[in-house]
Amino acid sequence: MSGAPGAAGFAAKLLAFLRRDxxxxxxxxxxxxxxxxxxxxxxxxxxxVAKLVPPGAxxxxxxxxxYFSFAVVGxxxxxxxxxxxxxxxxxxxxxxxAGTLEALLVTRxxxxxxxxxxxxxxxxxxxxxxxxxxxxxxxxxxxxxxxxNGPGFLAVLALTALxxxxxxxxxxxxxxxxxxxxxxxWVFGSVSGLLxxxxxxxxxxxxxxxxxxxxxxxxxxxxxxxxxxxxxAPFADILPSVxxxxxxxxxxxxxxxxxxxxxxxxxxxxxxxxxx
Amino acid sequence: MTDAPAILAEDLVKRYPVFxxxxxxxxxxxxxxxxxxxDGLSLKVARGRAFCLLGPxxxxxxxxxxxxxxxVLPDGGRAFVNGHDVVRRPGPVKDAVGYAINDERSFYWRLxxxxxxxxxxxxxxxxxxxxxxxxxxxxxxxxxEAAADMRFNAYSTGMRQMLxxxxxxxxxxxxxxxxxxxxxxxxxxxxxxxxxxxxELVDGRGKTVFWATHDLAEAASVAHEIxxxxxxxxxxxGAPRALADRAGATMREIYERALAAGNGKDPRRxxxxxxxxxxx
Numbered sequence: 001m002s003g004a005p006g007a008a009g010f011a012a013k014l015l016a017f018l019r020r021d022x023x024x025x026x027x028x029x030x031x032x033x034x035x036x037x038x039x040x041x042x043x044x045x046x047x048x049v050a051k052l053v054p055p056g057a058x059x060x061x062x063x064x065x066x067y068f069s070f071a072v073v074g075x076x077x078x079x080x081x082x083x084x085x086x087x088x089x090x091x092x093x094x095x096x097x098a099g100t101l102e103a104l105l106v107t108r109x110x111x112x113x114x115x116x117x118x119x120x121x122x123x124x125x126x127x128x129x130x131x132x133x134x135x136x137x138x139x140x141x142x143x144x145x146x147x148x149n150g151p152g153f154l155a156v157l158a159l160t161a162l163x164x165x166x167x168x169x170x171x172x173x174x175x176x177x178x179x180x181x182x183x184x185x186w187v188f189g190s191v192s193g194l195l196x197x198x199x200x201x202x203x204x205x206x207x208x209x210x211x212x213x214x215x216x217x218x219x220x221x222x223x224x225x226x227x228x229x230x231x232x233a234p235f236a237d238i239l240p241s242v243x244x245x246x247x248x249x250x251x252x253x254x255x256x257x258x259x260x261x262x263x264x265x266x267x268x269x270x271x272x273x274x275x276x
Numbered sequence: 277m278t279d280a281p282a283i284l285a286e287d288l289v290k291r292y293p294v295f296x297x298x299x300x301x302x303x304x305x306x307x308x309x310x311x312x313x314x315d316g317l318s319l320k321v322a323r324g325r326a327f328c329l330l331g332p333x334x335x336x337x338x339x340x341x342x343x344x345x346x347x348v349l350p351d352g353g354r355a356f357v358n359g360h361d362v363v364r365r366p367g368p369v370k371d372a373v374g375y376a377i378n379d380e381r382s383f384y385w386r387l388x389x390x391x392x393x394x395x396x397x398x399x400x401x402x403x404x405x406x407x408x409x410x411x412x413x414x415x416x417x418x419x420x421e422a423a424a425d426m427r428f429n430a431y432s433t434g435m436r437q438m439l440x441x442x443x444x445x446x447x448x449x450x451x452x453x454x455x456x457x458x459x460x461x462x463x464x465x466x467x468x469x470x471x472x473x474x475x476e477l478v479d480g481r482g483k484t485v486f487w488a489t490h491d492l493a494e495a496a497s498v499a500h501e502i503x504x505x506x507x508x509x510x511x512x513x514g515a516p517r518a519l520a521d522r523a524g525a526t527m528r529e530i531y532e533r534a535l536a537a538g539n540g541k542d543p544r545r546x547x548x549x550x551x552x553x554x555x556x
Contacts, residue, residue, distance in 0.1 A: 009401065016398030020384065020391075027386040099381025103443070106345050106377070107399040108370040271292050271313075271339070271348045 013109055017117030018124070025121065039133045040140070046071040046199075047141045059201040064230035066144045068137075073226050074198040076133040081218060082189065083126040084164035087119035089171035089182055094118075096179070096275065105273065111264055115172060146232035156224035156238060159245035163217045164188075166252035173256070173263035179275065192218040220244040280359030282451050282484040283321040283344060289352035290314040290339050290508070313339040315508035316353065321486065321501070323450065326478045328495035329488045330531060331505035337488040340505070341453050344486075345375045358450060374444030375453045380436045385429040389420055389439050392428055393446065400447045414442040417476065434465035441472065451484045452477060458494060466494075474498040492527045504534040511537055 025031060050068035053060075063070050095101035095118065104114050137143040171184040192198070195205065196218035202210060213219045224241030227233035267273040291310040313336050321327045331337050342348040344357055346366040354361065360368040383392050390411060397407045415421045418438040423431065431439065437457060444452055454473065458466035477483045478500075489495055495502050496516045503513040512519070512534035519530050 012403060013399055016395055020387070020395045023391055024384060024386050099379050100384070102347060102379070103377050103382035103396065104399065105347055106370065106373075106375045107396065108367055108401065109399045265349075268347070268349045269351075271290070271342070273347065 010110075010113055013113050014117045014120055017114075018120050021118075021121030025125075035129055036132070039129065039136055042075060043072060043133070043137045043141055046075070059203045062231060063201070063226040064144060064146050064232075066230070068141065069143045069145075069230050070201070070226060071199050072134065072137040072141075072143055073229060074222055076130045076137075077222060077225055078193070078196070078198045078218060079133075080126050080130045081160065081164045081221065083119075083122055084161055085167045085171065085188055086185060087122050088115050088165070088168035089175045089185065090122075091115055091118040092172050092175045093180070096175075101273065111260075115169075119168075144230065146230050149228040149233055149235065149238065152233070152235050152238040152242075153225060153228035155242055156221060156228060156245065159242060159249060160217070160221040160225075163221070163245055163248045163252060166249065166256040167217075169256035169260050170252070173259040176260075176263040176267045176273070179272075188216070188218070192216050195219070197222050214244075217245060217248045220248075280356065281320050282323045282325075282358060283319060283327075283486065284356040285317055285319040285340070285344075285353065286355070287353035288314045288317040288340070288343060288350050288355055290336075290343060290348065290350050313508055314343070314350065314353075317505070317509055318353075319503060319510050319513070321484065323484050324478065324482045325500040326474050326485050326498050327487060328499035328502045329486065329505055330490070330492065330495055330502055331488075332490075332535065335505045336508040337505055338455055339508075341375070341455055341486070341488060344369075345373055345453055346370060371447060372449055373451045373453060374447050374449035376437075376440045376444040376455075376457065378437060378440055378455060378457055378459065380433075383428045383436070383439065383443075386427060388425045388427055389431065389435075389442075390415070390424040392439065393442060396443050397446050402446065410446060410448075414445045417445065418442040418472070434461055434468070437461065437465075437469060438472075441469075445477075449483075451486065453486045453488075455488045456490065457487070458489070458491065470494060470498050492531055496527045504531060506535050511535065 047068055050066070050071065053067035056065045057067065060067060060070055092101070092115070095104065095114075105111075109117075134143065138145065167184055167188050171182045174182055174184060191212075195202065195209065195213045196216045197213065198218070202213040202219055205213060220241045224238050224245070227238050227241070231237075264273075290313045292313055293308050294311045295309075315336075317336065317340065319340075329337050329340070339348065343350050343355055344362060346362050346369050349363060354363075356362065357369045358372040360372065362369050384395070387395070393411045393414065394407065397411060402410055411424075412421075415424050418441050420435060420438055420442060423435055428436070428439070441452075441454075441457075444454075452473075457469050457473065461469060473485050473487065478485050487495075487499070499516055501514065502516050502519070504511045512530070514522075516527065520527065523530055523533070525533070
């Protein structure tokens with residue numbers, strides 16, 4: 001009983017994971033409400049903090065000049081990228097700890113399908129949350145969009161998603177073998193929060209550390225997103241971000257796939273696939 | 277492949293890495309201590325039988341099941357399930373086996389029994405009306421129809437065990453692996469499980485049940501054939517009554533003799549690195 005072959009079977013299994021997580025989420029009734037309240041509180045905080053920053057500050061010129069819009073786009077999308085990056089290792093760790101991983105692995109379901117399927121709901125939920133965050137910030141607090149460069153934004157978003165999924169696969173590989181302590185999450189999570197330009201422009205950083213920002217995918221991702229959403233930038237202005245993200249993908253994507261294959265084999269060989 | 281035995285294992289070897297202590301890491305940083313779980317194990321199980329694997333804790337029972345269900349890769353030897361190599365052809369092996377994992381944590385506690393089965397049914401390739409029909413069938417078979425729409429966290433231990441069987445039966449597998457299925461069940465629930473596995477599945481449906489257990493009386497009452505495993509090797513195999521008649525002994529005596537046979541060594545299984553001060 002191998003099920004529907006190829007892409008149809010793969011998609012059906014992803015849908016099964018999505019349905020499972022949706023049904024589980026329904027049993028936690030206040031998650032969505034508390035999420036909405038959190039979004040409103042965060043937006044309100046930055047709305048008032050933004051009043052401290054004079055409109056048209058030089059460091060914000062490249063992004064439309066409004067700090068509130070700058071911060072909301074940074075926070076909303078860095079949360080989404082965090083899920084791309086942390087979703088896969090969380091799935092592995094969660095299934096190891098909960099004890100469900102073995103039951104999943106004895107079915108004829110590939111490990112990539114288990115990983116992607118198990119993180120799909122949280123990805124979609126966070127994408128919805130990001131959309132709501134931006135939408136509420138625009139409707140309630142007057143987030144200032146520029147002339148949105150849709151194709152540019154989508155190109156940056158797609159490359160960013162692939163890049164952060166690759167980091168997620170690298171993290172998942174680490175968790176498969178070492179079970180805990182994820183250095184990729186630390187480097188690309190904590191460090192990115194400080195040096196990636198999430199709530200302030202990287203141009204404010206001292207020269208001696210600013211070069212680190214250029215090595216973080218989040219810097220280029222948020223740069224491209226802000227320019228395409230807030231600054232009415234033509235594609236030529238977004239191109240450097242697109243090229244930087246493409247370069248990250250050229251390295252991280254193959255590296256993550258090889259790392260995952262090796263980690264999975266090692267875990268099956270050591271008999272520790274389901275340990276935590 | 278239809279004439280192939282349900283299980284054929286030849287010289288299976290499995291070693292697990294172990295933590296040898298900080299002193300060992302300093303002394304030999306590039307050497308990985310291991311412990312041997314399967315030590316050249318060979319075994320053949322015919323189809324349509326209730327087969328009980330007996331052995332002390334740490335004898336290799338669960339490791340053998342995990343190798344045969346493709347969850348762990350062996351370090352040496354070969355194993356076949358219904359003629360399919362467990363290393364080279366894990367896909368057909370997964371189709372051929374059901375593994376009734378008796379760890380209650382392997383279910384989603386906030387979902388109902390039926391929702392759990394629907395999820396795992398989708399993972400084994402069942403779709404739509406066919407899946408629903410199959411779920412109805414296994415729920416009826418395991419006596420869980422009335423509890424199907426209760427959340428798993430409200431199930432009793434016995435019901436959880438039966439749901440594990442229901443899940444394993446979703447694939448229509450010929451071969452079912454069960455690892456200590458009556459552990460932590462009350463006597464009546466344990467009898468129900470034994471009867472279900474032997475009479476319903478083996479006698480009624482012609483399935484092979486590979487049953488790991490510590491319970492000698494259970495093995496004697498349900499098995500067509502038993503094997504005793506110790507230190508990763510099969511020490512004895514045969515039909516319980518024939519073994520007892522031949523030896524003129526009880527099951528317990530047969531078991532103890534099997535474990536004692538060839539045990540001139542330290543009862544702890546060897547590791548490739550011996551901790552200092554413990555000798556070899």
